[in-house]
Amino acid sequence: MHTDFINHISHYVELDDNSITILNKYFKSASYKKKEFLLREGQVCRSIHFVEKGCLRMFFINDKAGEQITQFAKENWWISDFFSFTDNKPSAYFIQTVEKSEILSIDILAFEAMLKELPQMERYFRNILQRAVAASQLRIKYMFELSKEEFYIHFCTSFPEFVQRVPQYMIASYLGLTPEYVSELRKKKL
Amino acid sequence: MHTDFINHISHYVELDDNSITILNKYFKSASYKKKEFLLREGQVCRSIHFVEKGCLRMFFINDKAGEQITQFAKENWWISDFFSFTDNKPSAYFIQTVEKSEILSIDILAFEAMLKELPQMERYFRNILQRAVAASQLRIKYMFELSKEEFYIHFCTSFPEFVQRVPQYMIASYLGLTPEYVSELRKKKL
Numbered sequence: 001m002h003t004d005f006i007n008h009i010s011h012y013v014e015l016d017d018n019s020i021t022i023l024n025k026y027f028k029s030a031s032y033k034k035k036e037f038l039l040r041e042g043q044v045c046r047s048i049h050f051v052e053k054g055c056l057r058m059f060f061i062n063d064k065a066g067e068q069i070t071q072f073a074k075e076n077w078w079i080s081d082f083f084s085f086t087d088n089k090p091s092a093y094f095i096q097t098v099e100k101s102e103i104l105s106i107d108i109l110a111f112e113a114m115l116k117e118l119p120q121m122e123r124y125f126r127n128i129l130q131r132a133v134a135a136s137q138l139r140i141k142y143m144f145e146l147s148k149e150e151f152y153i154h155f156c157t158s159f160p161e162f163v164q165r166v167p168q169y170m171i172a173s174y175l176g177l178t179p180e181y182v183s184e185l186r187k188k189k190l
Numbered sequence: 191m192h193t194d195f196i197n198h199i200s201h202y203v204e205l206d207d208n209s210i211t212i213l214n215k216y217f218k219s220a221s222y223k224k225k226e227f228l229l230r231e232g233q234v235c236r237s238i239h240f241v242e243k244g245c246l247r248m249f250f251i252n253d254k255a256g257e258q259i260t261q262f263a264k265e266n267w268w269i270s271d272f273f274s275f276t277d278n279k280p281s282a283y284f285i286q287t288v289e290k291s292e293i294l295s296i297d298i299l300a301f302e303a304m305l306k307e308l309p310q311m312e313r314y315f316r317n318i319l320q321r322a323v324a325a326s327q328l329r330i331k332y333m334f335e336l337s338k339e340e341f342y343i344h345f346c347t348s349f350p351e352f353v354q355r356v357p358q359y360m361i362a363s364y365l366g367l368t369p370e371y372v373s374e375l376r377k378k379k380l
Binding site: 099131134 | 208
């Protein structure tokens with residue numbers, strides 16, 4: 001019944017039983033093994049994804065540094081390439097599971113239909129996206145402000161779960177550090 | 191009558207004459223001279239701002255580099271510290287006019303009341319924020335991917351207006367470059 005998903009949405013907008021039934025019909029639930037792809041570079045990102053269980057990463061191929069991770073998503077987070085999703089353009093990104101995951105996805109047509117049938121979901125997504133903009137403003141600030149070591153410490157303090165669940169080389173990639181440097185920082189902390 | 195503002199919103203949602211009248215009552219219009227502040231570090235950012243005419247910049251004080259610009263806004267763009275605005279927390283930013291500007295502002299209480307009275311504005315802001323998330327995903331990608339020179343060329347190609355209107359040292363700050371480096375790149379281009 002996607003209880004966590006419904007609870008999460010109910011935190012922002014009211015959903016009666018009828019709305020919950022309508023909502024469920026627009027989302028597709030799927031189980032993914034570790035390292036399965038939900039999106040590959042060159043495809044249009046037709047869906048936004050909600051993590052019910054597990055963890056995803058979004059990355060692109062950087063000519064200089066190989067796989068460059070730009071985002072993670074864990075339980076109750078959304079992930080998508082919003083440029084590709086909104087403008088129907090090929091994506092430059094890959095979205096892949098980091099662990100075995102349960103994902104709810106909604107494609108652009110279902111998204112638009114859902115917003116028409118359940119206008120309160122406009123309010124929900126306005127709230128979620130407002131928080132996403134706030135988070136990216138903060139992230140850009142940190143990218144300018146923090147030294148590599150400070151950035152790593154900040155990440156570990158803010159998202160201790162990721163440090164437990166995600167391989168160290170992925171955290172290094174997300175922070176724009178080398179795996180060797182993160183390894184050194186870890187040793188220093190011990 | 192804020193024609194550009196109404197046209198801009200009408201691009202996303204339908205507004206009849208009655209809705210336009212209601213909408214106008216929630217926004218405050220103000221004229222600012224060059225270099226006036228709309229927000230200072232330590233204040234709660236209580237409003238979001240729409241640029242009718244002119245140009246704004248958002249910056250913070252970076253211990254290492256002085257004023258670090260993170261955003262500009264020109265005609266038909268919104269600007270705010272969304273973290274401070276959403277969570278009622280003191281801002282780490284300044285928002286200041288780069289030129290003489292005409293600004294429409296709405297504070298958090300008026301924003302919530304407007305969204306209740308004109309629910310189609312939820313849809314408008316969902317759209318605008320979705321595009322803002324898309325833009326920041328792209329920006330973070332560029333920050334990882336592009337060399338300093340590529341970043342500068344990309345900015346000049348994407349936003350030629352800013353290059354005309356904004357002092358060179360501010361563009362350098364936004365791109366995380368020194369004014370001397372931008373000066374060299376300009377000479378190279380001639």
